[in-house]
Amino acid sequence: MITTAPYTHCMCWICGRxxxxxxxxxxxxxxxxxxxxxxxxxxxxxxxxxxxNLAVPGIRSENLRFSRSICAHCNNSRTQSHDKAWEIMSRGIRELDPPLYPGAIIPIDCFFPGNAEAQVRNIHLFFTKLFGCTAVEHGAPLPVTEFAQSIVKGEPHPNIRLIFVHIPPGSSRYAIHVGPIQLENKSGRTAAHWYYSVGTVGVFLSYAERLEERMTRDVGWHPDDGALIRMA
Ligand SMILES: [Zn+2]
Structure with a gap:
């Protein structure tokens, strides 16, 4: 069973500032x-x-933001490269012509010529930050201190895997969806998954305290797998 120190909402969960x-x-x-x-x-x-159906009247709306749980340094300079990597990849996926389809293979280096190895780590770390913020926001019993160390060191967490999903235009899921984190306890070990989607691009995040206890049967993707991603 995971044990985590009680989170204090006045401290950045990544660095403690x-x-x-x-x-x-x-x-x-x-x-x-x-x-x-x-x-x-x-x-x-x-x-x-x-x-x-929570209305979002502007890009800076509080309805699109977590409570304050990180510091400006971690939100900006520390994770800027992570944010930028996802911005480039998500735009690249949306602009592909012909559009993606389930089962399509995406070579990430087509979005990051000559620099894919670093950028796949950044993409993984971007979702680790969002997952950690969600866990803190809702008090989910997950090892956010481990997630923080991954972000600080720039090393993807070994037990987090991502599944990229293409959502057909016109689908009922063609909107903004975030979370919640779904937790499962298997023989004292925690497994969790969480979902993020905007428009036609969705990402399932799967965490398992032991990898063989992943909640999803799809093995998903981790930077150690390389720069090829299969769309689900
Ligand atoms: Zn911080």
């Missing part, structure tokens, strides 16, 4: 790519299990 910053639940660039300019007169809506 005062938490004076709030991370976007959904990356602002993802929202802009899909929905363009949003205002109070033309809002978009975020869906979650506890709050369906």
């Amino acid at each position: 005062p938490a004076d910053s709030s991370e976007h639940m959904v990356k602002a660039s993802d929202v802009r790519q899909v929905f363009g300019h949003i205002t109070q007169y033309s809002p978009i809506f975020r869906h979650s299990s506890d709050q369906p």
